[in-house]
Amino acid sequence: MNSVAFVYHKDYLLHTPPFDHPESPDRLVAILDHLAATGLMDKLVAITPGYAEEADILRVHDPSYLQKLEMACRRGDLTLDAEDTYLNRNSYTIALLSAGGAIAGAEAVASGKVRRAFCAIRPPGHHADRKTGMGFCLLNNVAVAARYLQARHGVSRIFIVDWDVHHGNGTQSIFLEDPSVYFFSIHEHPSFLYPGTGRRWETGKGAGEGTTLNAPMAPGSGDAEYRLAFEQMLRPAIEAFRPEILLVSAGFDAHQDDPLADIQLTVEGFRFMSRFVVEMADRHCGGRLVSLLEGGYENRSLTASVEAHLQEFLGE
Ligand SMILES: [Zn+2]
Numbered sequence: 001m002n003s004v005a006f007v008y009h010k011d012y013l014l015h016t017p018p019f020d021h022p023e024s025p026d027r028l029v030a031i032l033d034h035l036a037a038t039g040l041m042d043k044l045v046a047i048t049p050g051y052a053e054e055a056d057i058l059r060v061h062d063p064s065y066l067q068k069l070e071m072a073c074r075r076g077d078l079t080l081d082a083e084d085t086y087l088n089r090n091s092y093t094i095a096l097l098s099a100g101g102a103i104a105g106a107e108a109v110a111s112g113k114v115r116r117a118f119c120a121i122r123p124p125g126h127h128a129d130r131k132t133g134m135g136f137c138l139l140n141n142v143a144v145a146a147r148y149l150q151a152r153h154g155v156s157r158i159f160i161v162d163w164d165v166h167h168g169n170g171t172q173s174i175f176l177e178d179p180s181v182y183f184f185s186i187h188e189h190p191s192f193l194y195p196g197t198g199r200r201w202e203t204g205k206g207a208g209e210g211t212t213l214n215a216p217m218a219p220g221s222g223d224a225e226y227r228l229a230f231e232q233m234l235r236p237a238i239e240a241f242r243p244e245i246l247l248v249s250a251g252f253d254a255h256q257d258d259p260l261a262d263i264q265l266t267v268e269g270f271r272f273m274s275r276f277v278v279e280m281a282d283r284h285c286g287g288r289l290v291s292l293l294e295g296g297y298e299n300r301s302l303t304a305s306v307e308a309h310l311q312e313f314l315g316e
Pocket of ligand 1: 164165166251253294295296
């Protein structure tokens, strides 16, 4: 069984920027159009998610933060915490729907309905920590999915691979002291690139020491450097941790045409990484693999990279 879920809700388009901004609904429209045009969409199991429940979110975020986010949207605030993180009046409910998408993908895979899932969700999540929205992220979708899997499916060891070009600082901070969730991030660094964290010596804390791993990549790095880091760092980390499920924070902004960074991956680089996580999940996790959209801001490279990602998920 190689069935692959595609999780999407049309209301993801209702989270719209009040000013010119790279994280726009067009990203998802482009992905949907492309998957329809290439015929890939017909091969996927469409899942329409519901809203995450408050209890799902509170496994990850502070109640005070959730309240602040809801009030800010109700008031009609245009930004939250950091100036780059915009809001409109729909953003709170659409953030719940985005986290609900992550849960729906996790549920479909954990229950055995499908082997793998890709969640075409927004707003993205990996910069949001327990108490702060930042970097276009409101709720940490991948963290909500991980905690859901632990609470509802009794999963004890979860491995998160974050290949968005920006460091997943929010996810790292949420699981920093937690040995049950391994966090691996490969991202551009050093440079002035956002958010500035994710150095090699950030390896976890307390009981979670040794279950955070960062692969900072110099500006200009490309497919060859990423391949080496996957083989030399990621492979042994997964083999030693023996996860029961693999989650991917799949940003596609490390592509050479993306305007937000200086990493030079091609579509073939994303194909390699996608095949790598499929193989790792097949070997160690009974195939269980859930991928969540994070960044990716140049629509042609975004859609071509998502296409390669899903071809590998389908085993084509
Ligand atoms: Zn990013």
